[in-house]
Amino acid sequence: MRKINTFWNWFQDNNQTIKNLINETPKNQKHISFWINKNLSYYCKEIDFMIVFPKNGNTRSEFIITANGNPEYFNQVIDLVDNSPKLKNWKFTAFIHPMENIEKVMAGLDKPYVFQDITLKASELKFMAINYEENIQKLDIIIFFKYFNIHCNNKTLNQAIYIILQDLIGEKSLYQNINLIHLAQMPDNTEELIYLHDLQSFIDTFI
Structure with a gap:
């Protein structure tokens, strides 16, 4: 639980920088993504993330945690998302879901x-x-x-x-x-x- 809290505390401290990732230069995007991966790996090295930025006036970005399809790490994904913070501009999702369209x-x-x-x-x-x-x-x-x-x-x-x-x-x-x-x-x-x-x-x- 301590590792989960450590990641989310870091995320909350940096969530505005992460949310603005899409507007950054490629060099800065790479730098920010590196630190997201780095902090996520402190919790579990076998899981990854995806960010879906808002469209059509939606203000919330979606932070998706994925086990890359490996069922051995499904519980780690679920535990992390179940303990995610309530942030106004973010939606936290466990696993990559089927497309809606x-x-x-x-x-x-x-x-x-x-x-x-x-x-x-x-x-x-x-x-x-x-x-x-x-x-x-x-x-x-x-x-x-x-x-x-x-x-x-x-x-x-x-x-x-x-x-x-x-x-x-x-x-x-x-x-x-x-x-x-x-x-x-x-x-x-x-x-x-x-x-x-x-x-x-x-x-x-x-x-």
């Missing part, structure tokens, strides 16, 4: 994800379930997209797919329900494939 993805109106030299649209990705591990109650799936053959050796690719999946079904669902993820080139015949944005519905029906 999934309808845009389903309609094909989503903006593409850009990861260095990889550009992917969640609405264009499809999947197939290939195995169900009964002992752990998790699925093995293949995710298909058009340009896999071009990017198959790109080290950023797995991370990019992981981020998109977290946005679509959330961090906890991803690691509670998905065991292995394989990537493949989109075939010419896609009749048996399911859109990736329907993965959570598939999980709810299947598991």
Whole structure:
């Protein structure tokens, strides 16, 4: 509990600086992010953070604590957020949650994800379930997209797919329900494939 209080005391003392992070120079952004990570690591080295800055007149920024999908550290995330301070301009959230505007993805109106030299649209990705591990109650799936053959050796690719999946079904669902993820080139015949944005519905029906 002492480590939790130490982190939140530091956060409260620096919350205005952190809230203004988006307006800083890249050099200062890197410096501020370093100290957030440093102080968070004093509590637990295996968890990370994300900041969602306010849009459309909303005054609150969101500070998301993530275990990077590792269930061994879910309790540390929950304990930290459960003991977060009440700050007027901040919302504290445990885990990365599914995006709220999934309808845009389903309609094909989503903006593409850009990861260095990889550009992917969640609405264009499809999947197939290939195995169900009964002992752990998790699925093995293949995710298909058009340009896999071009990017198959790109080290950023797995991370990019992981981020998109977290946005679509959330961090906890991803690691509670998905065991292995394989990537493949989109075939010419896609009749048996399911859109990736329907993965959570598939999980709810299947598991």
